[in-house]
Amino acid sequence: MHFQQYQLDGFHDEMFDGEGRPRPQARLLLESIEALEEGQLLRCQRAAERLLLQLGITFNVYSESAGAERIFPFDLIPRILPADEWDWIERGLIQRIHALNEFIDDIYHEQKILKDRIIPEEIIRSATFYRPQCRGIHPPRRVWCHITGTDLVRSGDGQIYVLEDNLRVPSGVSYVLQNRNLMKRTFPYVFEGLHVRPVDGYPSNLLETLEAMAPAGSAEKPTVVLLTPGAYNSAYFEHSFLAQQMGIQLVEGGDLAVQDGVVWMRTTRGLHKVDVIYRRIDDDFLDPQAFRADSLLGVPGLLEAYRGGRVALANAPGNGVADDKVVYSYVPEIIRYYEGEDPILPNVPTYRCCEDSARKHVLANLEKLVVKCANESGGYGMLVGPHSTTEQRREFAGRIEAQPRNYIAQPTLSLSRVPTLVEDHFEGRHVDLRPYILYGKEIKVLPGGLTRVALRKGSLVVNSSQGGGSKDTWVMARSPNGGEA
């Protein structure tokens, strides 16, 4: 298969420059794809899809009957990041996560940033994911965001922006590892002669991050568990995969019990003390005594055990305060305030509808902007101006005026594209990038991350629940002489 007919359609392409010439980091890959026998690529693609089903790499769909499983579509053509650009992204992410962690710690203790009037106090108090129950808690090593999955996008001008921080319970990292595994199993030829940075170290790094949180008095090898809502959760595959790769127990709420301020798990030999919980359950469902009383998934008394320093929770409850999209708009100020430096990675310019002048501008320009609810994720609760109807715009205008605090607006970005296999040829499809950042003894970034791709023609929505798929993400290694390998 060849790229002669491939159309850029005026978008920024990750593989080709504006003149249609292969970018340097993509040249070798393109050559080896073009050298494949007729039909081979399609055979590899089909083999990969079969393998996904056989390996049971699936996600559950809530709207369908219980237990309905789907594969998360995978496209063989990888997305490539050159070494220099990745170094810059990595530095930016480390800076950003460090600052956000300082911010969250400050919010639940002294609130200096509010007293210094960098952020209005009202914004924090009204943030959906602010948890007053967490005031005064000292998580081990003062870490609140152990695992983050920041969403990045590249716009038409080639600039990379941070779209969302996803501090609460980010998912998707298992697909990064499985996509690479799938590539190696079905499409091994393309790795020849290339130096792609490996991703296999993630489970070890994650375990190290979690073990570093063990409270004082834990055993030398602390007991770390992964808490899942159960086999019908949409991300269940990831939960069991990560537990398996780390060699830790996968537990459900009913497997745990709190007694005398200590968390125990129920084993065939009685109760066994738990030191660190990597929880994949939202704050609200974590502990019916502290948060939502109707939660059946959580563990009664967990938050008290955590407050008492007898167990560590990753991520720390309450860190979602920084996921609020209005708080997001302040991240550049947050970085300057805590780090004393300018942000490396830019935010998407954001209008806060709670500010009068910004709101007027938003309401006058709805057909050009993307409007987002401050506390929704997964591509829900948003208005994409250029694709909207008059009726939808009128509805959103009403919502914004009724609850300005709950809305922000951003310019409509034209996301960059990557060639994607469509039937028997290549077409450009829009992508984003979610790198994964671990914060334990130090901050580590997994090379690359999850490239999600909007498989429907023209679509900008990459979420798995709405027709998205994924690609392997290659970060090129630097050769010893400092250039690209």
Next chain:
Amino acid sequence: MIAQTRPLLSRVADAVYWMASYIERAENVARFIGVNLHLQLDMPLEPAQQWQSLIDTSGDAEVFRKRFGVATQTNVIRFLMMDAENPNSIYSCLRSARENARSIRETISSEIWEQINSMYLEMMQAEWALQQPGLLLETLSQIRLGCHLFRGIADTTMSHNEAWHFVHLGGSLERADKISRILDVKYFMLLPSPTFVGTPYDDLHWSAVLKSVSGLEMYRKRHGQIAPRNIVEFLVLDRDFPRAILHCIRRADESLHAITGTPIGSFGCHAEQLLGMLRAKLDFTSVDRVIKNGLHEYLDGLQVNVNEVGDSLFEEFFAWRRPVQVAASAGES
């Protein structure tokens, strides 16, 4: 006691046990159907009774009668192989094994999961095989092989730790139960009273019973000629044949003692006591005594005993919602 690398969650022990149990059940159903199909080819003139006896073996005779009425080859095979409403059909067993495996993917090896998952995916496609006897036999033999593969993979990819012993426990007890059922039904059918002299076809039937547990060849080596008394001895009291009840119970007993660390021949919990008593009941009897006192009563008693062991395992190890009680050994270390 096996080396305690990390504790086993009660919920996980439960799921491992049932995963193995359902795989064993699926295999046995596949074996019974396969042997009946072969028998059918030898004796085309007496069809219906064979299929009814298969339903009797499954223990679901009442449900079957209500839904299908008279047993025929077609409806029995559908009921036992593909019927999603019958919890003991091969399809349902594989589905349950997979659901259990899915909930403990981090405990079992990836290879075990992939094996169970692909057996289930293949079974979902098996509908068309029902129409063609040739394909049907091939499908049944694939299911049997798949179950062998499951055990081989489990034995060679999983540490022989506590969870692995629960795999063995679940499989062994299920197998003992199924052997006793098929023997019970066939013995009753072929020998209504101890003095009854069988027809020339009896050899065929008894051979079929042995074949259904892959036992004909091993039986010949041990006892030679087909004789009901020897077959009962072989399937109930043989120590070496892996599909003899005594052998299964001994293996289950060994696994349970490996889990608890109590020496064989003694007991530290109720399940061990019950299993030890069951083992003694088999260890210290003779086939003539069993037949004299009534094989049916004896087998019935065994099935009750096996169920009691299962119940006490649940109480002792799996009942994970029991009230919190800190074990002496579970403190901080």
